Amino acid sequence: MDRPRRIAVLDAPSNLGLRPPTAHTVPGCAKAPGALRDRQLVKRLNAVDAGCLTPPRYDPSHWRPGDGVDQAAEIAQYTRSLADRVERIWRVRDFPMVLGGDCSVLLGPLLAQKRRASKDDSRRGLIFVDGNSDFRHPGNSEFVGAAAAEELALATGRGQPDLTDINGMRPYVENDAVTLLGIRPDDPYRIELEASGIPSRTAPQVRADGTRRSADWARNAIGNVTSYWLHVDVDVLDPSVMPAVDGPMNGGLTLGELGHLISALIADARCVGMDLTVFDPDYDPEGKYAKDIVDTLVAAFDQ
Secondary structure, eight states, X not given: OOOOSOEEEEEEOOOTTSOOSSTTXXXXXXXXXXHHXXXXXXXXXXXXXXXEOOOOOOOOTTOOTTSXXXXXXXXXXXXXXXXXXXXXXXXXXXXXXXXXXXXXXXXXXXXXXXXXXXXXXXXXXXXXXOSSOOOOOTTTSSOOOOGGGTHHXXXXXXXXXXXXXXXXXXXXXXXXXXXXXXXXXTOTTHHHXXXXXXXXXXXXXXXXXXXXXXXXXXXXXXXXXXXXXXXXXXXXXXXXXOOOSXXXXXXXXXXXXXXXXXXXXXXXXXXXXXXXXXXXXXXXTTSHHHHHHHHHHHHHHHO
């Protein structure tokens, strides 16, 4: 791939969107940016180092079912700051690659997009590559809690206003400007997504139709947008190749399939950035899976 845009790697090591895996432990995905940098991601992409946005302190100890999204105030604060940093990267015409952290970091770039859209009345989209739809919200669940299981619902305006309406920008992306790739066939919110006008293709459908055709389908499905953001959660991968996530699910993509999908999606000039989330180095003591992710990203940007 001919890359006219310079990549700027920005660390977003937030785990605010996750509940503790066990009592008195902390989710390990905040360590992901460091693990990927240790595998020379910035150097191998010939990227600009855009630094690190340190999140607020992780403290889920006071949350109880029924309280709403855990650590919502901290997530909202981080979302605003991350949006500022992404906009700063755009001002120098670089391509931001945001390294999470958990999936709630997606809200920052989408808020940045919406700020731009509000200035020029444009339409901005999202291509969501993820093993889960992350569409839980108060309208379909008894209670909410972990924003990393709810970020797509929050991004499309479903949920509590302190997270869905930051800066009065609700929704950050419209239903008809979103498409999903790689969710599992048994995702509990597939029917609701379809009813809401949000199209999706499961991992088996992506495999059956091929990654290039699936990427073309996704770009067409979001319609006539000025730009789109690419979200990649590594749990879209099958646990046979990527077990280092908090909730591995069988039936996912291969590393090669994900790489080809990313390559096809970033080749479109409308793609203005991407985030990578939910890799957990605590499950990768030898660094093998960090290397696999870096190899996949480098290959995707070099095609």
